[in-house]
Amino acid sequence: MPELPEVETVRRGLEPVMLGAALVKVEQRRADLRFPFPERFAERLAGRVVAGLGRRAKYLLVDLDDGEVLVMHLGMSGRFLIEMNGSGVTPGSYHQDAGQDRRHDHVVFHLSSGATVTYNDTRRFGFMVLVPRTELGVHPLMAKLGIEPLGNELDADRLAQLMAGRAAPLKAALMDQRLIAGLGNIYVCEALHRARLSPTRRAGSLATATGRPTEGARRLAIAIREVLAEAVAAGGSTLRDYAQPNGSLGYFQHGFRVYDREHAPCPTPNCRGTITRLVQAGRSTFYCRSCQR
């Protein structure tokens, strides 16, 4: 699943191809992904012009010229493939090409430039909806989203305030999109390791009795911003089956310190620990019991 850095990478890849282009024709090849598509989805999009490409948390926002927004979420396996004159071009890191199973091409956008943008999603946890721009803020999908971790709001004070009083494990609270929106399993594990904080400690332990940030909260606020910024700069992380001869691909996976590194030595200087895997809320957590407290 794409997390914030992967979605941002996809946004940057799609922008030069889609911005200013008309959606000449849209092919919708099945009735639903995670949810049913909106009524007459493909027909409604036809002829409209892309006025902007944005991102909120893990959502891609395609601004249309008539004030509506095409909101897209990639779920766990959603990806885009750009093709021009029959040849594939990458929209960023989060996709594959050579190995792509075309049975899972669910939506094809035919652009006025002649290019096509194809949405492929094996597991179909992704979805697309149309929302008037003026209602974006109150739409159920967006209304309850927390702060953008790379925006100006996330600092130690705010982090402590968000975590204060919570009994949930710190990892679960960081993955809660209503608090901070955009973090997922990989970057939470990575940020916690950088901040030397255990994923199992109570989220509330990042705030003092008076609600002030602890030293750990200060380290974590910095670590979150740092790891996300580095991942965006690297074009996100490319996992598993990527195979693509032309174009860019993300390489942040080479920068993982703990994610998917069970049994590896802890990379913290002078730490003699080993990376452990445990399951929290049904998801794998990777961390070092020795230096993360």
Next chain:
DNA sequence: CGCATCCCCTGCCTGC
């Protein structure tokens, strides 16, 4: 309200 559990879906990898 906060928190935990289960579920959606397909494919790949492991171990028996």
Next chain:
DNA sequence: TGCAGGCAGGGGATGC
């Protein structure tokens, strides 16, 4: 080789 089970970057629905 086949097959069962576990696992995968997400988050919604439900129940306590």
